[in-house]
Amino acid sequence: MAIAHQFEYLKPPTLREAVKLLQRHGPRARTLAGGTDLIGLISDGLAAPETVVDIKGIPGLNRIEFKNGLLSIGALVTFSDLRESPIIARRFPLIREMTGWVASVGIRNRATMVGNLCSAVPCCDSGAVLLVYDASVLVAGPAGKRKVPLREWFLGPRKTVLKRGEIATGVTVALPKQKHGACFVKLRRYEGEDLAQASVTVLALAGNRYRISFGSVAPRPIAAERIEALLQGQALSDDLIRQAVRLVPEEIAPVTDIRATKEYRLHMVCVMLERGLRAAVARLAGAGPEYGTSLI
């Protein structure tokens, strides 16, 4: 099916030029990186840009760097790049665990993690996983550069705080200073590629601190702040897990759609939270299932 809609294609060689183009064309322009989201939207008639600005010609956006405890992932870094990166495997096994359950290899070879954050769909796996690290999105625009905490990034389905003329150039993730273990649990309809029906991410830090997020059960990936507060400073026990699970209905707002009912999502998030907490705490202690093991 050919795209009926015509547009202009521009591939600027510098970030400055790209920002200028996006500012000039405003909402009539769309930024293209891997295209696995945007081209589908244009094909389906759900996006109709007059100008497509391909940022793949901008140098330096394809890097994964780890310096002084800070991980930087450029806007052109694909899920496959992350999956094959020794730095990610060694320092951020949680991110690697997530990349194994994102779409399929043929999509991961093209789709970028920053693009996933920009698509801002409620089931965006990167959003849920990066929330527990307090990651930040790096933005370049007409007024210069700014850094947006991920907790402020998502406004709703397919809506972010990105303004006219701005490009998300990367994401930064601080490696927790304490010893930690983590877990990403993704519920899908079948083994293989699928969008999340629900996801739970748990980061357990030494000293009984916990960071928790949910995906696909609210208009955007969300941090479970009430549950984090409840768990704060306490060693994990069966009773504590029961208390945490009781708070799940207050944290999430699942809907019924083509992939699952809201009742099923609510039930499964409770199950996945328990398993995720146990696995993350076990991994913190150097035990537990290997990263990449499906817990569901």
Added chain:
Amino acid sequence: MNQRINFKLNGETRSVEVEPSDILLDVLRDKLGVKSPKIGCERGDCGACTVLLDGKSVRTCLILAIEMQGCEITTVEGLSRAGLTPLQQAFLKHDSFQCGFCAPGIVLSATELLGKNPHPTEAEVKEAIAGNLCRCTGYQPIIEAVLAVSSEPGRQA
């Protein structure tokens, strides 16, 4: 709005005029006569339109042809120019396909896997072809063929 782009297709430099909105899959099939990438779901889910782009499997239904300037594409036509590869022969031997619609995509996905990882586990084979849907075989003879060719003694990556 037409623009001329140049890229390598199966080892040969090709030059073609495209509209910015032309999808790579359509250009390969209709303008360049390469028919092994198939039109399936057209939304990146089925893998029938897979090609290798600079050595990596991608979905040509989600790529604009105009993005290909200076890139290198390999399809099954290029892969088997000097005869069937050992992987393709293994697929034949194991009767891996029935209708064959998914075959080009699976051949390329498995070729990419074996290039990076000459001796994959069954789980790694399943992960590599998870994005290639086959409605005939239940996948078992496909997986068996990939595992068989990867365990042949003296096999080169």
